[in-house]
Amino acid sequence: MPAPLSRWVFVTVATAAALWLSTVGASGQAAAVRSPRTPDGKPNLNGIWQALNEAYWDIEPHAASPGPVPVLGAAGAVPPGLGIIEGGRLPYQPPAAEQRRKNLENRLALDPEIRCYLPGVPRAMYMPYPFQIVQSPQFVMMVFTFARAVRTLYMTDHTEAPADSWMGWSNGRWDGDTLVVDTTGFNGKTWFDRSGNFSSDALHVVERFTMTDPDHLRYEATIEDPKVFTRPWTIAMPLYRRLEPNAQLLDFRCVEFAEDLIYGHLRKQPAP
Amino acid sequence: MRNRRVVVVMILFALTASIAPVAAQETAAGRVTAEAAGYRAPRTPDGQPDLQGYWTNSTYTPLQRPPDITREFFTREEALEIMKKAAAAESEQTVPGTVADVHYDFTQFGLDRNQGGVPLNLRTSLVFDPPDGRLPPLTAEGKRRAAERAETRRRMGAVTDAAQNQSLSVRCILMDRAGPPMLPGAYNNYYQIIQTQGYVMILVEMIHEPRIIPLDLRAHLPEHVRQLTGNSIGRWDGDTLVVETTNFTDRTAFQGASEQMRLVERFTRVAGDRILYQFTIDDPTTWARPWSGELPMMKTTGPIFEHACHEGNYSLYNTLAGARADEKRAAEAVRKSSQ
Numbered sequence: 001m002p003a004p005l006s007r008w009v010f011v012t013v014a015t016a017a018a019l020w021l022s023t024v025g026a027s028g029q030a031a032a033v034r035s036p037r038t039p040d041g042k043p044n045l046n047g048i049w050q051a052l053n054e055a056y057w058d059i060e061p062h063a064a065s066p067g068p069v070p071v072l073g074a075a076g077a078v079p080p081g082l083g084i085i086e087g088g089r090l091p092y093q094p095p096a097a098e099q100r101r102k103n104l105e106n107r108l109a110l111d112p113e114i115r116c117y118l119p120g121v122p123r124a125m126y127m128p129y130p131f132q133i134v135q136s137p138q139f140v141m142m143v144f145t146f147a148r149a150v151r152t153l154y155m156t157d158h159t160e161a162p163a164d165s166w167m168g169w170s171n172g173r174w175d176g177d178t179l180v181v182d183t184t185g186f187n188g189k190t191w192f193d194r195s196g197n198f199s200s201d202a203l204h205v206v207e208r209f210t211m212t213d214p215d216h217l218r219y220e221a222t223i224e225d226p227k228v229f230t231r232p233w234t235i236a237m238p239l240y241r242r243l244e245p246n247a248q249l250l251d252f253r254c255v256e257f258a259e260d261l262i263y264g265h266l267r268k269q270p271a272p
Numbered sequence: 273m274r275n276r277r278v279v280v281v282m283i284l285f286a287l288t289a290s291i292a293p294v295a296a297q298e299t300a301a302g303r304v305t306a307e308a309a310g311y312r313a314p315r316t317p318d319g320q321p322d323l324q325g326y327w328t329n330s331t332y333t334p335l336q337r338p339p340d341i342t343r344e345f346f347t348r349e350e351a352l353e354i355m356k357k358a359a360a361a362e363s364e365q366t367v368p369g370t371v372a373d374v375h376y377d378f379t380q381f382g383l384d385r386n387q388g389g390v391p392l393n394l395r396t397s398l399v400f401d402p403p404d405g406r407l408p409p410l411t412a413e414g415k416r417r418a419a420e421r422a423e424t425r426r427r428m429g430a431v432t433d434a435a436q437n438q439s440l441s442v443r444c445i446l447m448d449r450a451g452p453p454m455l456p457g458a459y460n461n462y463y464q465i466i467q468t469q470g471y472v473m474i475l476v477e478m479i480h481e482p483r484i485i486p487l488d489l490r491a492h493l494p495e496h497v498r499q500l501t502g503n504s505i506g507r508w509d510g511d512t513l514v515v516e517t518t519n520f521t522d523r524t525a526f527q528g529a530s531e532q533m534r535l536v537e538r539f540t541r542v543a544g545d546r547i548l549y550q551f552t553i554d555d556p557t558t559w560a561r562p563w564s565g566e567l568p569m570m571k572t573t574g575p576i577f578e579h580a581c582h583e584g585n586y587s588l589y590n591t592l593a594g595a596r597a598d599e600k601r602a603a604e605a606v607r608k609s610s611q
Contacts, residue, residue: 038317038468038469039316039317039318039469040317044469046468046469046470046471116582117580117582117583118578118580118583132484134466134468134471134473134484135468136316136324136466136467136468137317138324139464139466141466141473141475141482143473143482143484147582148480148481148482149480150475150480150482150578152464152475152575152576154575162575162577163577165577165578165580166578166580166583167578189583246490246491248484248486249484250493250497250499251499251500251501253445253446253500255443255444255445255582256436256443256445259435259436259443260435262435262589263434263435263588263589263592266434266435266589266592266593266595266596267433267434267435267592268429268430268432268433268434268595268596268599
């Protein structure tokens with residue numbers, strides 16, 4: 001029975017080859033990460049992403065200005081930016097506008113970024129470092145370079161924030177092909193940028209992540225904080241995929257870079 | 273009452289949750305395979321063995337075998353008795369006056385390991401190779417380095433002299449036992465594993481430490497780029513996730529290791545509620561031969577909360593401030609007595 005046997009051999013070899021190819025494909029970053037859909041049929045947001053704008057300095061439109069650390073000269077200057085806010089300006093309540101002015105004046109002492117504190121949301125999304133999305137049906141994890149901050153998006157088990165935190169408590173869901181994330185439970189200690197724009201513990205952020213092509217996400221967020229602003233407002237920007245073949249998050253454990261600033265005055269002085 | 277209840281809960285947990293892996297452990301001294309237990313891990317949608325979920329690796333088992341024990345395994349009865357005693361000793365510390373300085377109510381702050389569940393482990397030490405359960409002797413270079421580190425440490429002065437004199441744990445930079453290798457400490461030994469195409473992520477609760485392990489056979493970072501947790505690359509060896517980590521610094525110095533340490537971790541799901549975690553340390557500059565250990569990770573419940581360690585590090589601030597206040601008081605006392 002040579003014919004059936006050779007057919008059997010052919011099928012076996014072909015199957016093995018197909019399996020081998022699929023294994024190789026799954027283990028290659030480009031194939032795995034850039035396939036448009038996950039096995040459960042959702043847009044595949046896995047990968048390393050980064051914003052490319054000047055909002056980390058100031059989310060409002062702004063001209064260039066000298067930076068807060070004069071010895072850094074041009075390297076430390078605030079680059080100009082168009083901002084990320086729809087409508088341009090933030091709708092502060094009058095006392096909050098005054099607080100923002102004070103924050104800006106004292107930013108070297110008050111900006112949580114300088115102390116390596118967890119950046120909060122949405123600030124983490126547009127800091128000038130890459131972040132990685134690790135997507136499963138139950139959880140979408142976002143891991144940020146800065147301070148190695150982590151956001152856990154609960155996709156199936158939605159609960160109220162059990163406690164206040166820096167990065168908030170995020171419930172996610174799919175609205176068609178858009179990932180919608182509802183985040184509350186903030187501790188009110190985070191800022192939006194290096195210019196003193198701030199929020200309170202009443203902050204409520206609703207974000208929308210939409211893949212516009214394999215290497216770009218459209219990111220939009222509606223920000224509501226009745227203790228600070230007169231009305232909700234919206235930010236939007238593209239997020240870009242980091243395409244370096246060896247792209248990965250590297251350690252940026254910034255705590256030790258802030259220790260002299262925080263604890264330096266408590267260092268033992270030599271006996272007089 | 274409270275102590276007794278905790279112990280009873282712990283023992284029930286151990287009895288109900290650990291039968292299959294114990295059988296597996298007893299089959300082959302240390303070289304446990306999932307097949308030995310007749311278990312096949314479920315699969316993720318893209319076909320990886322599924323390690324996902326919340327896990328704890330709390331243990332009362334010491335890293336090295338105590339000198340007075342010559343066996344590799346306890347009997348089940350002996351192991352349960354040891355856990356019971358350890359749990360009782362931890363719970364005792366909830367009662368003021370039972371130990372010299374009750375600093376915390378252990379149960380209230382979750383500092384009693386048995387509260388979160390401790391998987392039963394019949395091993396007398398986590399180290400199973402060398403077979404005596406103890407680290408191999410240090411090489412001459414390893415000894416010299418250990419002496420140098422002690423001397424450097426001595427020159428730095430007291431831990432209360434500066435923040436930088438404290439351990440990485442106290443400074444909220446990296447928990448000593450967060451690793452890798454990931455070994456449990458006294459509390460909050462929780463991990464969440466998430467898998468996606470091309471990556472396994474492990475979120476270590478302590479100091480919200482994310483480990484992202486690529487599975488794409490990429491090369492390690494250039495040799496001179498070094499990180500506290502090294503640089504990890506994973507692959508599947510059958511049903512076992514194998515993670516190789518290099519590019520360490522000389523700052524974590526795991527058990528005296530140098531920055532040349534090469535770590536291989538193996539994660540095997542041996543039961544629905546159990547991952548066997550094995551690790552091998554290879555650092556010829558420190559030890560004459562590689563050594564290996566293993567311990568179970570037991571399924572637990574989530575979620576893992578944000579551990580904003582640095583942001584709330586009042587203890588480091590107050591420790592330093594207290595030391596400076598003491599010095600000031602001492603200096604004033606000297607001034608007064610010399611007047």
